[in-house]
Amino acid sequence: MSENDEVTRIPVGGERAYDVLVGSGLLGELPRLVDGAVRAAVLYAPPLKPHADEIAHLLADAGVTPLPIDMPDAEAGKTVDVAAHCWDQLGAAGFTRTDVVVGVGGGAVTDLAGFVAACWLRGVRWVPVSTSLLGMVDAAVGGKTGINTAAGKNLVGAFHPPAGVLCDLALLDTLPHVDLVAGLAEVVKCGFIADPAILDLIEGDPVTATHARTLRELVERAIRVKAHVVSNDLRESGLREILNYGHTLAHAVEKVEKYGWRHGHAVSVGLVYAAALGRLSGRLDEATAARHRRVLEALGLPTSYRADAWPDLLATMRVDKKARGSMLRFVVLDGLAKPSTLDGPDDSLLAAAYAEVSA
Structure with missing residues (x-):
């Protein structure tokens, strides 16, 4: 797919409306979604470090200081311990209400990123950058965030709509x-x-x-x-x-x-x-x-x-x-x-x- 593909914007309404962007080569849209932020935490699993690095560079070029935070891959990352580690990182970096959390990965990463954002200062902006088909059509859209506990999946969470959603289909080229x-x-x-x-x-x-x-x-x-x-x-x-x-x-x-x-x-x-x-x-x-x-x-x-x-x-x-x-x-x-x-x-x-x- 060409980077010049037309972008499809799918609106999600409600009390905090936002757009889901679908197309190829969309990462350049991210700085606009985080406009006004001084810092951006970039949460990612280790296999996605190349994408996270590219996003960090894009943010830095736009004048936003990136704070990369790696987390365990897949469902292993959706725990209260991992969330607490992320909050510690935000605290150490002096994250304020105008800063933003970016989740780079599949549904597990974006679920965790959204939950971290929902709880920090009772809610800061966040943007999911979906790198899996499952994340694009399910986890990243809708504002449901959460983690797993011993009792079951997604039993702890929050409704916290994102500032926007990036579904860059080019990222699926490397998906197994x-x-x-x-x-x-x-x-x-x-x-x-x-x-x-x-x-x-x-x-x-x-x-x-x-x-x-x-x-x-x-x-x-x-x-x-x-x-x-x-x-x-x-x-x-x-x-x-x-x-x-x-x-x-x-x-x-x-x-x-x-x-x-x-x-x-x-x-x-x-x-x-x-x-x-x-x-x-x-x-x-x-x-x-x-x-x-x-x-x-x-x-x-x-x-x-x-x-x-x-x-x-x-x-x-x-x-x-x-x-x-x-x-x-x-x-x-x-x-x-x-x-x-x-x-x-x-x-x-x-x-x-x-x-x-x-x-």
Whole structure:
């Protein structure tokens, strides 16, 4: 992709509106987003040091003093200890309310960066620079920040919208293919809950889903779905719950795997489970339920998990953020692009749906 590609600006509304920028060669947009800052903390995982160094140089050239802070890669970086280390660095550098935090990496890095920014001085500006497909279509958009605890994933966090989001598609050129495909699970989710054209694109030719032109359209469509939802429900009081389609089981799988599984792989399994729940509860038609497995498998994503893990998965799901008291709640479909919730399903229904995933 050429650096001269047109930039797509996708607005995210709400009390603190911002734009998601999609294109190739976008890093030069960063100084404008941090205008007025004296210092910028640049949080990154070691594999992304070349990108972090480039961003640090861009900021320095714009008169902003960069403060590089490296953190453990992937979910290992989303802990209170890592956040505390970052806060110590901000304190030592004399960070003020006009300064900014920049997260360079995938969803785990931007989740942590946003949380660090949300808590420092009760909220300073931050900008996610997504380097993974998963981060672009999911974690970086929407202002949900957080860390993991022993009890589960993302149970501690804050709603803190960024100043803007940079989705530089050129950064995906060095992303391992397995991670690119894993990120497509979140794109597929958006297809089922809101934009079936996504599914049509993938089914038309699954191989080209990771090619530049098709991938850009998929990214933009998925971001538009999320932007529409979070513009109307920042704090997950209603509509935003639909973005958790497939995630109740997915987060449980990640915890059981001690976060060794890719998020997208867990979401893929979770989507098949949610489809089975919808069908078995009489809400979703057979054809749409079957389409979940077909689309995901066409991309090479996993659609099953271990049968013996069910007791641990069920126990973990009971502390999911969508639960209310002891009642489990799931996002299901009443039809294609017709998401709703299933409240308090019987344990026998939950087990029957899992039997289809573990078969």
